[in-house]
Each structure stands twice: as structure tokens, then as C-alpha cells.
Amino acid sequence: DAGVTQSPTHLIKTRGQQVTLRCSPKSGHDTVSWYQQALGQGPQFIFQYYEEEERQRGNFPDRFSGHQFPNYSSELNVNALLLGDSALYLCASSYGQGTDEQYFGPGTRLTVT
Amino acid sequence: RKEVEQDPGPFNVPEGATVAFNCTYSNSASQSFFWYRQDCRKEPKLLMSVYSSGNEDGRFTAQLNRASQYISLLIRDSKLSDSATYLCVVSGGSYIPTFGRGTSLIVHP
Numbered sequence: 001d002a003g004v005t006q007s008p009t010h011l012i013k014t015r016g017q018q019v020t021l022r023c024s025p026k027s028g029h030d031t032v033s034w035y036q037q038a039l040g041q042g043p044q045f046i047f048q049y050y051e052e053e054e055r056q057r058g059n060f061p062d063r064f065s066g067h068q069f070p071n072y073s074s075e076l077n078v079n080a081l082l083l084g085d086s087a088l089y090l091c092a093s094s095y096g097q098g099t100d101e102q103y104f105g106p107g108t109r110l111t112v113t
Numbered sequence: 114r115k116e117v118e119q120d121p122g123p124f125n126v127p128e129g130a131t132v133a134f135n136c137t138y139s140n141s142a143s144q145s146f147f148w149y150r151q152d153c154r155k156e157p158k159l160l161m162s163v164y165s166s167g168n169e170d171g172r173f174t175a176q177l178n179r180a181s182q183y184i185s186l187l188i189r190d191s192k193l194s195d196s197a198t199y200l201c202v203v204s205g206g207s208y209i210p211t212f213g214r215g216t217s218l219i220v221h222p
Contacts, residue, residue: 033210035212040121040214041214041215042117042119042200042212042213042214042215043157043200043212044212045209045210045211045212056209058209090156090157100145100162100204101147101159101162102159102210103159104156104157104158105156106155106156107156
């Protein structure tokens, strides 16, 4: 039973560039949530996708956008990268709308220089 | 006041000790509560849900106090492998989950 997978593992980008991160949910899960985790902090909720629509959104600017595909996988896009966007980006999957009992992927570590 | 607050620690305890962490939350409408464990540079892993009646899983016990708006995690007979950061998560009716910054536990021989 495959768990949550994310790609790439690491990424280095330059300020102003755009980045796309990918996530495949755990088998049987249909909901994907994205989080940003800065060093020494807890994960911060970016948004959640269910039935291919953004259902909930945290306090993040419009530079952060996403998509969910019919197979439930998801992408996180960040435009106009800032130095402060450097963080671990975590994807979590769950079943049904809501965020109960989430399972996290290993994350993508993004460094913006 | 932050929505979810945890003492960052570190809590430094010997093997076999009992240790307890608290997590306070500000939104009285919160409905779902969880504890996650995160090892260094790894993803968070669900440790246990927290129910109003309290729940136990082996050496771990979680409690919810709605009146005082906090949840707790008790670890008995600490093992070296329990060393990690423990994150509490609180979700309200809108299902937007809020994580605490985590409490670091170091169990030493």
C-alpha cells in the first residue's frame, strides 16, 4: 500500500522564479492538503483540495495556487518566489472533506536564493 | 494570543521517565484534536486522535479539557526512540487545521 509521495525531494530556485511541486495521495484517499513548514515551526496550512476544487485556504497570498487531478493527485504552484518561501512543503492526504487523520508525504525542501 | 500554543522545550528526560506535554488553543469552537510526532527532517506522523473521554494507546495517553481549552499527551516509561518533536493540531468547524510549533523531547540513557 503506497503512502503519500511527493516530488521533487529538493529544489533550489532563484527569487522571482516559479515552482511546481507534486503530490500523490495514499491509496484510497481523495483529499489533499498542502502545508508550509519553516525551520523550528509547525506546519502552516496553505489549502485543501477535494473533488478537484480548493475547499479551504489558509492565510497565504494568491502567489500560492494549486490543482487536483481526477486521480486525486495534486500540484502546488508558487509564483514570484521570495526568499521567505524557503521551507519544507508538505502534502497530506485524507479521506473525505475535512482534515481528520491526515497522512503526510516526506515533503519537498525548497530553497530560494 | 496564538491560536495553538505549545512549550517548545526541549524536555530532557531519562529512559523510563513519565513526561507530559500540554497544548492550549484559543478557538472554543474547535472540534478535532490530534497529536503528531515528527522526527528530525522527516514528515509528521499521526500519533493519536484526542477524544473528549480521553484515550490511551500503549504508553501514550491523550486528554482533552474543553473547559480550559487544552489537550495533553502523557508518555509513560519513555524510550530512547520516543525522542522527537510532538505537534498538536486543532481544527475548527471550517476544518482549517492549526498546528502548534511542537514540543521537543529528548530521552537519554
